[in-house]
Amino acid sequence: MSKIKTEDVLDILGTKIKKGESATVSFNVAKLHTQNTIDVPIIIERSKKPGPTVLITAGIHGDEINGVEIVRQIISKGINKPKRGTIICVPVINVFGFIHMDREFPDGRDLNRVFPGIQGGSLASRVAFKLVTEVLPHADFVMDFHTGGADRFNAAQVRIIDEEPTLKELAKVFGAPFVLYSNNLSKSFRNTCHKLGIPILLFEGGKSFHIDNAITNSGVNGAKRVLDHLEMLNRKFKVSLPKNPCVFITDSKWIRASHSGMFKPIVAINTYVAIDDVLGHITDPYGSFNHFVKAKNEGYVFNINQSPIIYQGDAIFHISTEIENFVKPTVIETEQIKND
Structure with a gap:
């Protein structure tokens, strides 16, 4: 990680927060059509001791509830109160989508495809612009929590770009079952952070409209490990290593x-x-047809379509084909649910 920012007074969204202070500031961009204001709370905790500033975000897509639940637990358990440095939590960025349980903004745009945004652009673009210009510049490191799409259940995973030693180290520390090398998408939040030189881990797990305890537990434990690695985690929290690398x-x-x-x-x-292991069945409602879905290659199953009705051509299983430092296993155990 590059040289950390040291701000004696954090000036964010019109609020000045000194070292050792806590604050909840409002991230407000627009009103509803009823003229009611919607304030997105940003929870900020600062230690008296200098250290990195970590930005923890979720809810870029309004239907990705697992990510929101992970950040909620981080706040409610006090994990966000750092031993040193500053932790900024934004549990729900797309509050408009969250209210309507919708992935997009009311203008139909995907927030994660409009970064870094435009000050006078669409509603989604304005939110992206304000986040990038008024919140992101304070961060030394970002953890962004997401959830899989509708009916597609993702294994707990961290996504990073290749050939980034800092991200690879932090991904190992996070300890999710899988780390997926994936390119940054144009106009995504992850790509914007990369262009600004701010390391970011993107966590993904579960499926939309659903809270999965194993997934949220993996996300919370991963955040604790990273904060402990950065010497920011309060000593009252225990950190356990994942059962599998x-x-x-x-x-x-x-x-x-x-x-x-x-x-x-x-x-x-x-x-x-x-190869040829049976992964599932496709049948008809009349009992006359039963097709066995078989693996076409060996590897890990890290995404499963859980829709009970599918159509020809639908993606139903995502399986790894190439793995770094491969050692053949059987099954990766998910972390047991624990209460801190």
């Missing part, structure tokens, strides 16, 4: 449905499968 996935393939019908996966997420 991270699997770094360098390439992967989707299996797509060759038939339409009722779909029942039988393989568990995180399982290592061999």
